[in-house]
Amino acid sequence: MILTLVGISYGTLDEAARRARGVGADIVVRPPGTSLIAASSSPMSEGLLPFFMKQPHVTFATGTMIQPLGGFDSLSGIDLDQFNRLSGGFRFLRGRPFQNDDDIIVDEYYAKEKNLDIGSTIQLMNHTWRVSGIFESGKLARICAKLDVLQTLTGSSRKLSQIYLKVDDPPHAQAVVNDLRDKMPGYFIYTMEEFASLLTISSVGLLRNFIGVVIGIAVIVGFLVVSMAMYTAVLERTREIGILKALGASSGYILNLLFRETLLIAIIGSVVGIIMTYGTQWLMMHAVPATLTQETVYEWWPIAGAISVVGALLGAILPGWKAVKQDVIQALSYE
C-alpha cells in the first residue's frame, strides 16, 4: 500500500514536471495569489505578452489558459502556432492539429483511457468537442483546445493562466527571472528548472502530509494484523511453548523464536508487496493511464520494508509477552 501510493504521488508529479519541461520554455510566469478576489483561474492579461517580449534576453512569449476539469484533468487553451514556435510542435501519432473551433487534440494516454479516436466527440465544460489529433504525451497538457475558443466560452477574452518565455541563451534565464521579480512583485516567476523542482513530494505539502498519513495507517494496520496473527499463533502453540519451557527454554529463547517468525513474515510481506506494486502499475497503465501514473520508487523499498518490520515487531510484543508469562503446567494441560 505504501509503495503504491508513494509511486502514484511520485509518478503524478514527475509526469507533470515532464510535461512542463516539454513546453520548451525557459521561464514560466504565473498570476499572483490574489485570484480569489478576481475569482478567476486566468487572471493575467494578454497585454503582458508584448511587455515580456520587450525584456532583455527574452526572444519569445506565449500564454495558455487552463480550465480544471476535476480530478487531475484540465483543459488547456493554446495558440497552436505560437506554441509550436515555443515547443517545436506536437508529434501527432494520429490525426492533425485543430481545423475547426470545436476541435481538440489529446495525448495518447487520455485517448486510451477515454477510448477516443480521430473524429470522436467528447463533452467537456458542457461543450461538444471533436478530437482532431492524438499527440505523443509529454508536452504541456493532455487535452488542448484553441485558446480564443476557450477564452470566449469562459467569458475571459484576452485572459491567460500562465505565460511561458523563451530567452536567447538558457543561462540568462535566472537573470531575467530576477529582473522580472523586481518589476512584478507578487507574480510567481520561475525558471523552468525551478518550476519543475517545485513538483516534488517535499514541495507539495499536501502530498507530504498524505504520505505521512498513509505511513501512519500502514504501521497501525501492520501492528494490528501481526498482533492478531501472532496472538493466534501463541494460543495455538500453548502446549508447544509449555513443552519448550518444561525442557528448560528461557523466556529469551521463546521471544527470539516468535520475533524471528515475525521478522520472516514481515520480510516475505515486504517482498510480496514490492512485487504487487508492479501489478498495480500495470493495472493503472492499462485502466487509467491519463489519470494516474505510478512509478517504481526504489529508494522507498528499504523504507517500506523497515516500516513493515517495525510495525510487525511492535505487533509481536504483546503475544510474545503472553507466551513468556505462560505457566508451564497450565500450558502443558492446554487442550
Place this chain on the structure above:
Amino acid sequence: MARRRRFNRRGLAICAVALCGFAATTCRAQSTAEIFSRLDRAAQSFLGATASIQVTTHTKIIDEDAVQVGTVAVKRYSPDEIEFLINFTGRDAQGMALRRQTFQIYYPKANLVREYAVGKYRDLAQKLILLGFGMPGHELADNYDVQNLGGERVQSQDSVHLQLTPKTPDVLKQLTRVDLWISLKTNCPIQQKFYMPSGDYRLATYSDVKINPHLSAAALDFPKKAKRERVN
C-alpha cells in the same frame, strides 16, 4: 494703535487656524469611532442588498484596465452566513456566487455552472468580496488597521474614505491595502479598491444600491437549466 490691531488680527487668525486644526483632529478621531458604531448599527439590520457593479482590473506594469459591468445581489441569512451572486454582462458575460461552502462560476456561453468547494477560504472570500456589506465596524477594526481619510463625494454621494491595511501577514502578502468608500446614506460601500503587491489593483464601484430589498431564491441563483459540474 494700528500696529496693535494688526497684531490682534494676526493673533486671531493663528488662534482660528489652531482651533480648526484641533477641531479637525478631534472630529476625525470621533468620526472613525462614529463610523464604526454606525456600521455596527447598520450591520444589525442588514439583510441583503442589490446594486449595479463595475469592476476595473488594472495591470500596473502595462498600465492596462479591463472593465466588467454587471449586477450584484447579497443576502444575509445569519451574521456569519452571507450569500452573494454577481452577474457580469456584455462580451465577457460571467457569473459568480458564494453559496454555503461552495463557490460557483457561471459561464453563460457554455450554459455551465462550475462548483468549487472553498472550505476554509469561504470566510476569506466572503470578507474580501463583500467587504463593507453588512460588516460591523468592530469586525473591520479586528481584521484591518483602519485609517480614516475623511469625507469624500463619490458618485454624487457623501461617503467616508477608509484605508484598510490587513493585520494578518498571510492576507498582507496578497493584498497590501484596501480603500473603502462607505456611503453615509446606505452605510454600504460605494467603492472598494484592492491593492496587490505588484501594484495592480481591482476597483469595484457600486451604484443604485438598494438595502434590504425582497430577494427571491431565484435572484441568488443561476439559471436552473444550466448544467452544474463539481470541480473539486
